[in-house]
Amino acid sequence: MDALTVQPKVVIVGAGIVGCALSDELTARGWTDVTVLEQGPLFATGGSSSHAPGLVFQTNSSKTMTEFASYTVRKYAALTLDGQWCFRQVGGLEVATTAQRLAELNRKHGLAASWGVAGALLDPEQCAVLHPLLDAGQVLGGLHVPTDGLAKAVRAGEAQARRAIERGARFLPHHTVTGIESAGGRVTAVATDRGGFPADVVVSCAGFWGPKIGRMAGLTVPLVPLAHQYARTTPVPALAGHNSEALEASKPILRHQDRDLYYREHGDRIGIGSYAHRPLPVDLDDVAHPSAGAPSMPSMLPFTAADFEQAWADSQELLPALARTKVEEGFNGIFSFTADGFPLMGESPQLRGFWVAEAVWVTHSAGVAKAMAEWLVEGTPRTDVHECDLNRFEPVQLAPSYVHQRSCQNFVEVYDIIHPLQPMEEPRPLRVSPFHARQRELGAYFLEAAGWERPHWYEANAGLAEVASIPGRGAWASRYWSPIAGAEALATRERVAMYDMTPLKRLEVTGPGSLAFLQYLTTNQLDKPVGSVTYTLLLDETGGVRSDLTVARLGPGHGSGERWQVGANGNLDLDWLTRHLPDDGSVQVRDITAGTCCIGLWGPRARDLVQPLTETDFSHQAFGYFKAKQAYLGNVPVTAMRLSYVGELGWELYTTADCGPKLWDTLWAAGQSLDVLAAGRSAFNSLRLEKGYRSWGTDLTAEHNPFEAGLGFAVRMDKGDFLGRQALLGITEETVSRRLVCLLLDDPQAVVMGKEPVYVDGVPAGYVTSAAYGYSIGASLAYAWLPRAAAGPATRVSVEYFGEQLPATITEEPLFDPKMARIRR
Template sequence: MSSTPENRAPATRTPESHAHENRPPSPRVVVIGAGIVGCSLADELTARGWTDVIVLEQGPLPAPGGSTSHAPGLVFQTSPSKTLAEFAKYTVEKFSALEVDGLSCFNQVGGLELATTPERLAELHRRAGYAAAWGIRGEVVSTARCKELWPLIDESVVVGGYHTPDDGLARALLASRAQIERATARGARFLDRHTVTGIEQENGKVTAVVTDQGTFPADQVVSAAGFWGPVIGRMAGIDVPLQPLAHQYAKTAKLPDLADAMAEASKPILRFQDRDLYFREHTDRIGIGSYAHKPLPVDPFAVLPYDEARAQNMDMPSSYPFTTEDWAPSWDDCRWLIPALRDTDIEEGFNGVFSFTPDGMPVLGESRQLRGFWLAEAVWVTHSAGVAKAVAEWMVDGRPSLDLHECDLTRFEEAQRSPSYVRERGSQQFVEVYDVIHPLQPMEQPRPLRVSPFYARQQQLGAYFLEGGGWERPHWYEANAPLVDALGPLPERDAWSARHWSPIAAAEARATREKVALYDMTPLRRLEVTGPGALDFLNRMTTNNLRKKPGAVTYTLLLDETGGVRSDLTVARLGPDRFQVGANSPTDLDRLLRHAPTDVQVRDITSGTCCIGVWGPLARDLVQPLTRDDFSHEGFGYFRAKETYLGHVPVTAMRLSYVGELGWELYTSADLGLRLWDTLWAAGQEHGVVAAGRSAFNSLRLEKGYRSWGTDMTDEHNPFEAGVGFAVRMDKEDFVGRAALESAGEPTRRLTPLLLDDPAAVVLGKEPVYVDGTPAGYVTSAGYGYTLGRCVAYAWLPVLATGTGVHIEYFGEKVPATVADEPLFDPKMTRIRR
């Protein structure tokens, strides 16, 4: 586990520490799939006292023929995702402690990533920053050091590398055996040659798993079937957004340079990401994997059973024939990097099948549609033990100890779940495995997928669109380019921070502060909660007091039972039993639906509605002439809502501001959205109205210190640590998470505002922060504050006094910054409340 301060649990906590705790009787659990994930999960569950566990496998044990059976076993812990990094760290920790017949289940040879271009070397510095942020040992090393670590490479083509001494090779089948033995000793049963043919259910609850060898009653079922996940999901009536793809892996003939090798591997696993290649030793030969070839999608419903595959001369169902035509370009690249390969050839190879999702993350969690049916899918060996631990915690304890929102099975929008989308995006994830990905880099296809009613007008204004949740989101408008001349000189940006950025964003931010701007807020999720029990339900689920008269708007939080922030919500009471809830993701809808009583209805109204944010000191001058209702400060106070008309358009107007300026969020139905935009645009011409994008929005909200859930705070943080304790009312009736907050104690870490000392410096997020020369935390959100003339960064750090100096590591450079008071802009809220 990481030593950085964001972690809940100490590194010494192991599954065995749960075994003797008092727990209710073990439910009947059936795990489908005895690959590395299923075996790890059985071990983790039984270690926590759930011993009535059956693992069903269609192939023979211990090598049943799925992805685990052919996996090369590379474990690189460094990832831009903190969650994936934590998964991988636990995998290393656990497998390093497992042995079978005196052989360790993990060969800690280390990892080495090579750069052959300046751009890749810069990326390796960024990866070293991730490592420092997440508590992983790693450093950027010289060409000479790369040659020492891997003598076979041609150092003349290498400009540097990234070395991680604690990475290595997981012996996946051996680790599976070790965990089978441990779980079996605690009471679990592993049954191979059992093909699942159905999932039985009753009243929305799973009841049994049907196989060709009989039926197994179950209270909980976990699909850990790997690329067969969609097949199992269909039996349960659950779609699994997963696309299997074939990946080329080859072994050379024996190499004279490795003739004296005694160990399976002694050199670091090697990544040559500039050519989408990786290398590992197999004693006296080298194994090579390639992501350079075209995507080779596999239909999971057409994968042969084990015996049929063997009858057709396949080693296993997941091992397809090697396609030499796809290999040829990669082989040239291999020989260019490693001269010793020029005198040998490939002796064997295969195309191995494994799983990709539309965003490259695992799919984890319990289905709401079929209670007791869990997914642990699209998991690579790298993350297997960590995923199993998290899912076991989730099942046994009710929640995982890590934030899993990036992996939650509910995270995809409905528009992102079509088979075509899953296939296309899964294939692109294969292509991008080793690509240098900018944090703002949008997908290229399929686009446009979701557009707001204002899309045509945005195109006319030259919107620069990025994508999120399938939505086209304007980040700035070329129509505002003439406004840049009035700004004066802006600090020059480096090549990385200049991507997906324009100085026009600064002009739009200034126009918002000085005049008025229109922001497309349509992609923000909107839920409608109605019914006689709606008020009691929402008040119990959230932290703030919602018992206010209709017309009130309240910022509040969804917590879990341990007090972690699952989401933040804006709740408008539009009638005695009718609420509009501004939420963050499909997971929020799922959580409310799981807990809603029968007299409460919850539905997503996002797609049928739209929203324009009208913000700036002239916002009232723009809006008031369009309505007969009183939009004065006295007549329409802050955090109030009105249902009214603007021109011909019925709107729900909420006086909110996430940019720190006077204004309203204006909601209407999608069919009237374009008319609303045109009405506001025409009325705003005399006031200098501009359309503004999310780049300016992010800058303005950071200056005000407004949090972004999923980035600045997650369920790993409680409200008082995250700086949103003002949304918690401990004096109201009971709410989810209250008991945990009462015993939480004083925070030892905080989401901390930082101002970079150098007005020209910029960071982007996820960089490590050093206090007294030691990594102490990491940046969440960051962006240039155009009003302040400094870059603003928020970071999770130990509690530090205002004025404390820290350093943020940006591409290997230590950038000085200072802890600041918040809000950084307009602390008395005079601009909003006028």
């Protein structure tokens, strides 16, 4: 926090489970001047928390979301309210009725092990012992997590609120927020229908009303309220006498994801939740205000029985005891969905002091609140939250139609088996590089990221794959992959290839204060001559790696001062730099991605291709590694940077978007005699892993420091002060407790995908980050986080992949061209 008192005035909007949890976490850290405003009553406020069935399944493909859920379990299990439980650890059971789901549960068991959640794979009979209502004949197997369970959201909320109140917080019901007041770009107060409340910090925890609160602060809160069906049966004879009214449940919470269903006990009844129906988006203008005269639960809409018919039939098939019952009651409950399925956390980029914690379900509520409190009080959350950061989206991803369409699709896919590379199909295409038409002519297979269409391989290169005899791989790793990618990787090593690097974020930094600004925010030495390019890191205050950058010093700016081009990882980097701009206007940061484009030209014949096109000397002596020059290639003005993320001779060639097609055509025509080819992201990923190049957000995040990640070479402790420097004092690669290491799998066809657990001496000790087949080295490789004590070279480990233990060996890196001879020639 900047320029705030030690005890800031905090106003939280919303007393649902998230607002209550945040008030508890903040006051526990000493921020006790907390006011929670609620438009409805306390504590059954009428929002999503009030009707949430409370199922807490911890395991998620996201490490962050699993950590949030696990903290929620630990916290709520220790809470009571007037002697009543807030969390019942009855366990969670997910069952498979198809071979595909059974394989997915094996993969999910691996995810649980990676993230430290204990679970067990069960056969049908074991599933039926745990949940006797199951028809074992319908089930192929299951995944049991004993620590999962049921949360009483309203009860847990009140229990946390009481603790906050004891520390000084106040909760005010029936206060409808009517405005967010500000001055000088900072929030100053919250206006309500009952008066104003001064505030240094405002946190919107308003749930599906969040977009309305956000608009008052000039902020787009990209979520969509969607109705989700929940029903209860009449008494189930088989449950008679099993559960008391106080305890409610004794059997595991149950998921039947093959039919988009889940189940929990309500005494002698069964509650059934369904995602099997059509998306039911809700217009907030149609939701009654939770005030006098309005329904007590405006978030509970009338039950649409026709949408539940198939769900009821499928439920009776899985749980035959339900055939003796009927649906006694049901409702369509409103929940929040986002375009990518993650919560929205963070501070508004336009209004300092206005924060959001929205689209958070009960499952993750305490974990999100803890991270938010750490963020506010300490300046940085201790859990990596880049997947959840409010500012992660590109502007095109904030279009109302985009948010609506993707959020509805996330509802449809909530229980689907989603491959790590699987893109959403609509709305596409959104963003295309200037080379898109040429790529389509070459049969590009596109996947999508941040709205960009990105070629992963080209059908035009199919003939190369037949000659190269690329090895196959398993069914899961074969999805969104082609042996053509292997041929493209080998051809890059042997010839010269063109890679579309346009989707990578590019920022322009200018102004007289730009050097001092960048020097303070990054770890490496940037005070070098014009034409220098530097690989460097962004750190937070704890020394965690927020991002890695390539920074090119290009010369005079448009006005006074200098001009720099920063190769970044995404919108969060733009947000970070913008937040740290000096107030005197001496530095400007501009996103130039859309107006520019880039071709990575790499391979041993790269110089042979480019030199005849220009009068500029591209020799190694005149144009060294990590240098930049302005030049013309034919008729195209380019900024050429001698960088290589694939470990081969070559350049990143930048030009303006209008000249993009001409740049492609110029290089393509000149390269015909050199057997030039276009290559895609799949080959790129294999090549960069052979060289040991890290990918931020996958191989490392803000949870890791540079020395753990093997990036200590990008830190210059002697250059002067920089953000995060104090936290790194005394740390070296020899003193860290964990390391990112390279693994070689024994079986070359055993290609894993990432996030699999790594076992040392039979015990899960870490997890895979990135993985690929190394076509140049003829082996399957992976990178993984492991304890330093277990991360020595030649150490034998195993990777769990769909329930199978794959032997592997820790090896020295990089695996390819360790002396960098191919790049520096």
